[in-house]
Amino acid sequence: MDKNYFIEKLEQRQVDPQESKGFWDNRAKEFYSFSKKSRKDSTIEFLKGFMDLKDKRVLDVGFGAGRYLKLLADEGAKVSGVELSSEMMEYAKKYCMENGIDVEQMELYNIPWEEVDLDRLNWRNKFDLVFASMSPVLDSYESIKKLIDASKQGIFCSTHIVMDEDILSKVYEDINGKEYSSKKESFWYLFNILYLDGYYPNVRIEGGESQLELSIGELLNRYVNRVFSDTPSEKDLIRLKESIKKHEVDGKVIVNMKRKNGLIYFEK
Ligand SMILES: C[S@@+](CC[C@H](N)C(=O)[O-])C[C@H]1O[C@@H](n2cnc3c(N)ncnc32)[C@H](O)[C@@H]1O
Numbered sequence: 729m730d731k732n733y734f735i736e737k738l739e740q741r742q743v744d745p746q747e748s749k750g751f752w753d754n755r756a757k758e759f760y761s762f763s764k765k766s767r768k769d770s771t772i773e774f775l776k777g778f779m780d781l782k783d784k785r786v787l788d789v790g791f792g793a794g795r796y797l798k799l800l801a802d803e804g805a806k807v808s809g810v811e812l813s814s815e816m817m818e819y820a821k822k823y824c825m826e827n828g829i830d831v832e833q834m835e836l837y838n839i840p841w842e843e844v845d846l847d848r849l850n851w852r853n854k855f856d857l858v859f860a861s862m863s864p865v866l867d868s869y870e871s872i873k874k875l876i877d878a879s880k881q882g883i884f885c886s887t888h889i890v891m892d893e894d895i896l897s898k899v900y901e902d903i904n905g906k907e908y909s910s911k912k913e914s915f916w917y918l919f920n921i922l923y924l925d926g927y928y929p930n931v932r933i934e935g936g937e938s939q940l941e942l943s944i945g946e947l948l949n950r951y952v953n954r955v956f957s958d959t960p961s962e963k964d965l966i967r968l969k970e971s972i973k974k975h976e977v978d979g980k981v982i983v984n985m986k987r988k989n990g991l992i993y994f995e996k
Pocket of ligand 1: 745748752753790791792793795796810811816841860863864865
């Protein structure tokens with residue numbers, strides 16, 4: 729099998745980090761609210777099947793609003809992180825502090841992963857675990873190799889496999905006149921690339937159903953990149969807002985979600 733085929737497919741989704749920064753800034757509050765809601769999360773349990781996280785050095789790439797900075801610190805790991813969005817960074821610090829975690833002890837950088845200089849930071853082969861949960865850095869082969877370069881042992885990565893949301897399907901069809909595909913292929917590409925590079929990825933597929941209650945603004949930010957493949961015009965955004973508004977009840981929209989996520993752990 730040709731690795732380049734999978735790399736090309738994987739990188740189709742790749743976006744310029746500077747261009748996506750605003751998108752993630754806009755979603756920071758939404759991610760912070762998710763972090764605060766205690767949800768069943770099998771990622772840490774999955775990882776503990778491979779290593780005891782106590783006192784381990786862990787690097788979280790694309791840490792968002794800090795959900796896993798906290799969960800990893802709770803396990804006794806010494807956590808560092810890299811995050812593109814300054815808003816996410818602020819919410820992550822707030823979230824950790826609210827949970828009694830000393831963020832000063834964490835080495836956190838507000839910088840795109842692509843710009844991290846492993847040698848300058850002395851990060852080459854440094855971390856017991858390099859961790860990238862649902863991170864767009866996994867859409868680039870160069871960035872994946874860099875995750876591996878920063879690790880001295882383990883690498884964790886996860887991607888969505890199915891992201892089914894009733895409101896997204898309706899809104900997508902409303903705007904684009906065709907069915908939304910909730911299946912994501914990147915997990916399959918990622919697995920194959922790693923395997924063809926000589927790694928042995930351990931895999932778990934986990935899933936669940938949940939309900940979200942979001943404002944029109946939060947849903948606009950959440951759906952804009954999924955509904956439009958190109959940068960939307962002002963007119964497109966108004967259409968999207970109108971379409972979302974059809975589902976509004978008392979200023980909120982209830983979204984029913986069904987998801988499947990692919991978790992991967994492998995060693996160097
Ligand atoms: C879907 S969120 C996942 C957040 C968190 N890891 C989690 O699982 O809850 C993706 C995060 O990756 C960040 N991100 C996107 N591109 C990045 C890049 N090139 N370098 C570093 N972080 C990036 C985004 O700002 C966002 O916070």
